[in-house]
Amino acid sequence: MISADRLTKRFGDHTVVDSVTFEVEKGEILGFLGPNAAGKTTTMKMLTCYFPPSEGTARIAGFDVVAESLQVRRMIGFLPENVPLYPEMTVREYLEFAAAAKSVPHADRRQAVTQALDRCNLGEVESQLIGTISRGFRQRVGLGQAIINNPPVLILDEPTVGLDPAQIRDIRELIKELGRTSTVILSTHILPEVSLTCNRVVILHKGRIREVDTPENLTAKLQTVNTVRLQVRGPQEEVQSALGQVQGVQSVTRLEESGSEGALFRVQVPRNLEVRGELSRLIVQKGWDLLELHPEGISLEEVFLNVVQREVETNQGGEAA
Amino acid sequence: MIAVFNRELKAYFSSILAWVLVAVYLLIVGFIVAFSIEDFADISMAAMQGGRPASAMEQLVPPLLTTMGFLLLFFLPLLTMRLFAEERRSGTLDLLLTYPLTEAQILAGKFMAALTVVGMMLAFTLSGFVMLGRLTPLDWPVLGIGYLGLLLLSAAFLAFGMWASSLTSSQLVAAVVTYGGLLMLWILSGVDRSGALKERFGDLSALAHLTNLTKGVLDTQDLVYFLALATLFLFLTARVLESRKWRG
Numbered sequence: 001m002i003s004a005d006r007l008t009k010r011f012g013d014h015t016v017v018d019s020v021t022f023e024v025e026k027g028e029i030l031g032f033l034g035p036n037a038a039g040k041t042t043t044m045k046m047l048t049c050y051f052p053p054s055e056g057t058a059r060i061a062g063f064d065v066v067a068e069s070l071q072v073r074r075m076i077g078f079l080p081e082n083v084p085l086y087p088e089m090t091v092r093e094y095l096e097f098a099a100a101a102k103s104v105p106h107a108d109r110r111q112a113v114t115q116a117l118d119r120c121n122l123g124e125v126e127s128q129l130i131g132t133i134s135r136g137f138r139q140r141v142g143l144g145q146a147i148i149n150n151p152p153v154l155i156l157d158e159p160t161v162g163l164d165p166a167q168i169r170d171i172r173e174l175i176k177e178l179g180r181t182s183t184v185i186l187s188t189h190i191l192p193e194v195s196l197t198c199n200r201v202v203i204l205h206k207g208r209i210r211e212v213d214t215p216e217n218l219t220a221k222l223q224t225v226n227t228v229r230l231q232v233r234g235p236q237e238e239v240q241s242a243l244g245q246v247q248g249v250q251s252v253t254r255l256e257e258s259g260s261e262g263a264l265f266r267v268q269v270p271r272n273l274e275v276r277g278e279l280s281r282l283i284v285q286k287g288w289d290l291l292e293l294h295p296e297g298i299s300l301e302e303v304f305l306n307v308v309q310r311e312v313e314t315n316q317g318g319e320a321a
Numbered sequence: 322m323i324a325v326f327n328r329e330l331k332a333y334f335s336s337i338l339a340w341v342l343v344a345v346y347l348l349i350v351g352f353i354v355a356f357s358i359e360d361f362a363d364i365s366m367a368a369m370q371g372g373r374p375a376s377a378m379e380q381l382v383p384p385l386l387t388t389m390g391f392l393l394l395f396f397l398p399l400l401t402m403r404l405f406a407e408e409r410r411s412g413t414l415d416l417l418l419t420y421p422l423t424e425a426q427i428l429a430g431k432f433m434a435a436l437t438v439v440g441m442m443l444a445f446t447l448s449g450f451v452m453l454g455r456l457t458p459l460d461w462p463v464l465g466i467g468y469l470g471l472l473l474l475s476a477a478f479l480a481f482g483m484w485a486s487s488l489t490s491s492q493l494v495a496a497v498v499t500y501g502g503l504l505m506l507w508i509l510s511g512v513d514r515s516g517a518l519k520e521r522f523g524d525l526s527a528l529a530h531l532t533n534l535t536k537g538v539l540d541t542q543d544l545v546y547f548l549a550l551a552t553l554f555l556f557l558t559a560r561v562l563e564s565r566k567w568r569g
C-alpha cells in the first residue's frame with residue numbers, strides 16, 4: 001500500500017532523512033519511533049506530498065508522490081504534528097470545510113461530517129469554536145479531518161502527544177479501529193505507544209532506519225540478558241549469595257521494595273540460558289519459601305535506548321580509530 | 322476552490338475586521354461624497370453665472386472615484402495581510418497543501434474571497450451616487466466604467482497584497498510590504514518627473530490608469546495594465562507556494 005524506496009531529504013548540506021526504505025502492507029499499522037530530529041516528520045511530509053524527496057521515490061497505492069501528487073493526496077488523511085486548525089471556525093464548520101476541500105460529493109458531506117463527529121467522539125463540541133476546545137478535542141478534530149473522506153491511508157504525526165492518560169487510551173483505541181479499514185503510519189517518541197498500537201515498528205535515528213520489525217521481535221532481538229524476578233522468604237544475605245552461585249548467573253540484586261513477605265531479587269543470566277528450574281530447586285532444597293518467580297521481558301524502552309546507544313558507541317569507536 | 326473561497330469569506334466576516342473595514346471605508350467615502358456635493362454646488366453656482374452649466378460627470382465624479390481608489394490603498398492591505406501569513410504562522414498551510422487541491426485553486430479561492438469583500442464594499446458606496454443622482458443628472462454607464470476601474474484596481478492591489486502575505490508568517494510584515502509596494506505604484510508618475518520610465522515602459526502608475534477609467538474612457542491599455550498586474554502577482558504567489566518543493 002505504501003512503499004518508500006531510498007527516500008532521502010536534504011536541507012542544504014544537512015541530510016535529514018537518509019535513504020529510508022520500507023513497505024507498509026494494506027491494513028497494517030506502522031510506527032515510526034525515534035528521538036527528536038530523527039526525521040519522522042520530514043518523512044511524513046514527503047509521503048503526504050508536502051515537499052518532494054531530494055532522492056528516492058515513494059508510492060502510495062501505486063501512485064508516485066511526486067508525479068501523481070494529486071491522486072496520492074486523494075488517498076491520504078494527514079494529521080500534522082501540533083494539529084494546526086482554524087480557531088475561528090466551529091468544529092462542524094471545520095469538518096464541513098475539510099470534506100469540501102477533499103472533494104467529498106456535496107450530497108454525502110453531511111453524512112461524512114456526522115460520521116467523523118461520531119467516530120472521533122466530537123458530539124459535545126460540534127458547535128464550539130475550535131479556538132476554545134481542549135487539547136484532547138483538538139487532537140480528535142485533527143483526526144476527524146484526516147478521516148473525513150475515508151482515505152485508505154492515514155498518516156498521523158504524534159497523534160497522542162500532550163494528552164492525558166485516559167485520552168491517550170481513547171485515541172489509541174480509535175487508531176486501532178481505524179487500522180481495521182485503513183493503512184496507518186504513526187510517529188511517536190513514546191515507546192509503549194508502538195507496542196500497544198502498531199504491528200510493526202521502524203526505529204529512525206538521525207535520518208536512518210536502525211531497525212524494522214514487530215515490537216515483539218525487536219524486543220527479542222535486542223535482548224542481551226534474561227532477567228528473572230524472584231520473591232523468597234528466607235535469610236536475605238544467604239539467599240542472595242546462594243543464588244549467585246548458580247551456574248551461569250551473572251548478577252543478583254536485591255530490590256528496594258522487598259517487604260515483610262520476603263525479599264525480592266533480580267537475577268540476570270545470559271540470553272538463551274534457562275535457569276528457572278535450577279533456581280527453584282535450590283530454594284526448595286534449602287528449605288526457604290519461593291513466593292514468586294517470573295521472567296521479566298525487556299521493555300521497548302530499553303530496546304530503543306540500546307539501538308541509540310549502539311550508534312553512539314560505534315561513532316565513538318570510529319572517531320578513536 | 323469553492324471550499325477555500327467559502328472558508329475565507331466566513332473567516333472575514335466572523336472576525337470583526339472585515340465589518341470594521343467596510344464600515345470605516347463607507348464612513349469616509351460618505352464624508353467625501355457629502356463634501357464634494359457641497360463643493361459642486363458652489364462650482365455650479367459660479368458656472369451658471371459664467372453662462373455654462375457645470376457637469377457632475379466631468380467635475381465631480383472622476384475626482385471622487387480617484388479618491389475612493391486612493392482610499393482602497395489603505396484598506397486592502399488589511400484584507401490581504403492575513404491570507405497566507407496567518408496560515409503559515411499557525412501551520413494550517415502545511416495541512417492545506419496536502420489536501421487534493423492545486424496551488425492555483427487555493428490562491429484563487431482566497432483571492433476571490435478578498436475580491437468579494439471589496440466588491441461588497443464598493444457596492445455599498447453606490448448608494449452615495451444614487452443620492453447624488455437625485456440632485457444632478459448622472460451618466461450611469463460612465464459611472465459603471467469608473468467602478469470597473471476601481472474593481473480592477475482592487476484586483477491588482479489584492480494580488481500584490483496576497484503575494485506579500487505569502488512571503489512571510491507575519492501579518493504585520495505582509496501589511497508593511499503591501500503598503501510600500503502599493504504607494505510606490507500609486508506615485509510612480511509623480512516621481513518620474515523626467516519621464517524616462519514613462520518613455521520606456523508606458524505609464525506604470527496606477528493613478529494614471531485609474532484616472533482614465535474614472536472619466537469613462539474604456540481603453541484596452543488601462544484594462545491590460547490592471548489585469549496584467551493582478552495576473553503577475555497571482556502567478557508569483559503560486560511560485561512562492563511551490564517554492565517549498567525545490568528549496569532545501
Ligand SMILES: Nc1ncnc2c1ncn2[C@@H]1O[C@H](COP(=O)(O)OP(=O)(O)OP(=O)(O)O)[C@@H](O)[C@H]1O
Nearest residue numbers: 011016034035036037038039040041042043081189
Ligand atoms: N524546512 C526545514 N529546513 C531545514 N531543516 C529542517 C526543515 N525541516 C526539518 N528540518 C530539520 O530536520 C531534522 C529532522 O526534523 P523532523 O521534524 O523530521 O524530526 P522529527 O523526527 O519529526 O522530530 P520530533 O520528534 O522533534 O518531531 C531536524 O534537525 C530539523 O531541524
Ligand SMILES: [Mg+2]
Nearest residue numbers: 040041081157
Ligand atoms: Mg516531528
